[in-house]
Amino acid sequence: AQSVTQLGSHVSVSEGALVLLRCNYSSSVPPYLFWYVQYPNQGLQLLLKYTTGATLVKGINGFEAEFKKSETSFHLTKPSAHMSDAAEYFCAVSTGSARQLTFGSGTQLTVLP
Amino acid sequence: NAGVTQTPKFQVLKTGQSMTLQCAQDMNHEYMSWYRQDPGMGLRLIHYSVGAGITDQGEVPNGYNVSRSTTEDFPLRLLSAAPSQTSVYFCASSRRTGRNTGELFFGEGSRLTVL
Numbered sequence: 001a002q003s004v005t006q007l008g009s010h011v012s013v014s015e016g017a018l019v020l021l022r023c024n025y026s027s028s029v030p031p032y033l034f035w036y037v038q039y040p041n042q043g044l045q046l047l048l049k050y051t052t053g054a055t056l057v058k059g060i061n062g063f064e065a066e067f068k069k070s071e072t073s074f075h076l077t078k079p080s081a082h083m084s085d086a087a088e089y090f091c092a093v094s095t096g097s098a099r100q101l102t103f104g105s106g107t108q109l110t111v112l113p
Numbered sequence: 114n115a116g117v118t119q120t121p122k123f124q125v126l127k128t129g130q131s132m133t134l135q136c137a138q139d140m141n142h143e144y145m146s147w148y149r150q151d152p153g154m155g156l157r158l159i160h161y162s163v164g165a166g167i168t169d170q171g172e173v174p175n176g177y178n179v180s181r182s183t184t185e186d187f188p189l190r191l192l193s194a195a196p197s198q199t200s201v202y203f204c205a206s207s208r209r210t211g212r213n214t215g216e217l218f219f220g221e222g223s224r225l226t227v228l
Contacts (some may be wrong), residue, residue, distance in 0.1 A: 004155075009153065029224060034125050034216070036217075036219075040193070041222075042221060043117075043203055043220055043221045044156075044219045045219070046216055046217075049216060090156065100144075100146060100148075100158055103148075103156040104155050105153055105154055105155040106153075112148060
């Protein structure tokens with residue numbers, strides 16, 4: 001069985017500050033890992049993903065994440081927060097023959113002016 | 114590009130009523146799935162399909178039926194609505210092979226309220 005834990009259901013940062021959203025996973029097989037973003041009243045859209053290869057993954061809007069197998073983590077970072085980054089962020093792990101995703105409970109990011 | 118289209122966007126039902134949430138995708142994706150989103154619980158998988166004629170249960174399948182007669186369509190049926198099924202429902206699709214395996218494309222969601 002696979003699972004995802006997102007530490008912190010709400011995170012607030014000041015505009016221009018570092019964004020760090022934490023994600024830990026459990027999986028019995030090599031996982032694919034994803035971060036999705038959800039803006040109000042919209043569906044989820046992919047920020048970035050890790051499948052194989054380079055462990056530091058860059059995504060859209062200046063976000064990146066690093067896969068650390070020894071720590072079973074896939075934390076999301078952005079060096080400088082922008083007001084437009086305010087949204088809910090979901091970490092997800094994908095395993096199994098059908099590669100269905102299991103999502104974390106989400107982290108609501110607030111960016112303060 | 115239409116992507117994944119869900120209808121209706123909003124629906125109010127009375128307890129015991131049945132309804133179907135429609136989902137269609139135009140990307141020729143083999144894999145389709147339904148999730149429900151509830152506050153503080155993330156997205157939970159209801160049912161999924163790996164191709165036409167093949168469906169399987171996810172984490173929370175009770176009270177829901179699905180079918181997959183074509184590659185494009187994957188309707189979700191609520192048999193007898195209950196207040197516990199008040200939620201936002203998302204349909205998603207992805208390829209099953211290649212480097213984009215598992216990358217889900219989501220519809221905009223259907224907000225269901227059961228009174």
